Amino acid sequence: xxxxxxxxxxxxxxxxxxxxxxxxxxxxxxxxxxxxxxxxxxxxxxxxxxxxxxxxxxxxxxxxxxxxxxxxxxxxxxxxxxxxxxxxxxxxxxxxxxxxxxxxxxxxxxxxxxxxxxxxxxxxxxxxxxxxxxxxxxxxxxxxxxxxxxxxxxxxxxxxxxxxxxxxxxxxxxxxxxxxxxxxxxxxxxxxxxxxxxxxxxxxxxxxxxxxxxxxxxxxxxxxxxxxxxxxxxxxxxxxxxxxxxxxxxxxxxxxxxxxxxxxxxxxxxxxxxxxxxxxx
Numbered sequence: 390x391x392x393x394x395x396x397x398x399x400x401x402x403x404x405x406x407x408x409x410x411x412x413x414x415x416x417x418x419x420x421x422x423x424x425x426x427x428x429x430x431x432x433x434x435x436x437x438x439x440x441x442x443x444x445x446x447x448x449x450x451x452x453x454x455x456x457x458x459x460x461x462x463x464x465x466x467x468x469x470x471x472x473x474x475x476x477x478x479x480x481x482x483x484x485x486x487x488x489x490x491x492x493x494x495x496x497x498x499x500x501x502x503x504x505x506x507x508x509x510x511x512x513x514x515x516x517x518x519x520x521x522x523x524x525x526x527x528x529x530x531x532x533x534x535x536x537x538x539x540x541x542x543x544x545x546x547x548x549x550x551x552x553x554x555x556x557x558x559x560x561x562x563x564x565x566x567x568x569x570x571x572x573x574x575x576x577x578x579x580x581x582x583x584x585x586x587x588x589x590x591x592x593x594x595x596x597x598x599x600x601x602x603x604x605x606x607x608x609x610x611x612x613x614x615x616x617x618x619x620x621x622x623x624x625x626x627x628x629x630x631x632x633x634x635x636x637x638x639x640x641x642x643x644x645x646x647x648x649x650x651x652x653x654x655x656x657x658x659x660x661x662x663x664x665x666x667x668x669x670x
Contacts, residue, residue: 412511419512422505425651426571427643431455440513441465441521446492447600448585451528453492461518466510474510475503480548488538490526491546491585500551500570545586564654568593568608572655577605577635603634618656623647 423429432455434443442457457465466474473484481495482488489495501509531537551570553562568574579587580596595607617627625632625640632640644652 415508415511416515417512418505419508419510421646421648422509422571423512424643424646425567426509426573427639428458429642430638432458438517438519438521440516441519442523443521448492448528449599450532450585451526453490453526453528454524455493456523457519457521458513459516459519459521460514461520464520464522465518466513467518469510471507471510475506478506479503479550481542481546488535488542490528490538491541494573494576496546496587497570497573497576499546499548500566502551505571541584541586544584560650560654560657563651564657567651567655574608578608598635601635605636615653615656619649619652622655623649623652 429439431444431446432442433439434441434445434455437443438459440458442455444455446453446455459465460467462468469484476482477484477489477493478495478498478501480499481491481493526533551566554565557565575587575593577598578593578595580591580594581587581599585599593608595605595609597604617629620627621630621632622640622644624645625637647655
């Protein structure tokens, strides 16, 4: 082989190696983001395979069942594209174009950046494929219709994307991104309207979790020191507080795996009575 040929081969190997590293980094980043979003909690039924779906999500309108996130081609994400997955997160639409029920919190996930969506999708594609058929929602009429969903979306949903607040520092913006988007904290910590939308006037002010009979406390309060809040988030306990109920699952499946910088970013984001509006692009 000529010298030029050897140089070409070495260059191609270097490109291939860089590509493999980039893919591995993307998958690892996706693993972290999936944990940060606590996807396993809803997408794993009791006694079932992780991420294979089938868990009932009770609502005042009936039950909705989580879907299979494994790469099974017939029942999971095996035939999905990254664009279709992004559409589900960003626009709340399924692969077939049908509107998704907002029990899947796309009202929050719409803020997720495209590169994070792609990383999450890349990680989910590495999971063992599990054949677990998705169950149809068991909702009362008219809540089980696409027309009702269209009306609901017209009232309460507009696709957007997280825009950093220039009056906040990088850590505060990171905390806002996690709290408002991937972490979907207002799903439990904000009261809901009669039609199941979160009440923006009482955003993160604390609420009873529908159908569970459990109160999620206000996140607007800054009563505890930052170090204590970080410990409660990451460990579920501190000298003056302990996490119980549904939040203990969040710590177990999700928050304990967050990097200290991300826990600090969430903790430092003091949610006040007049929370500054997250700007949507």
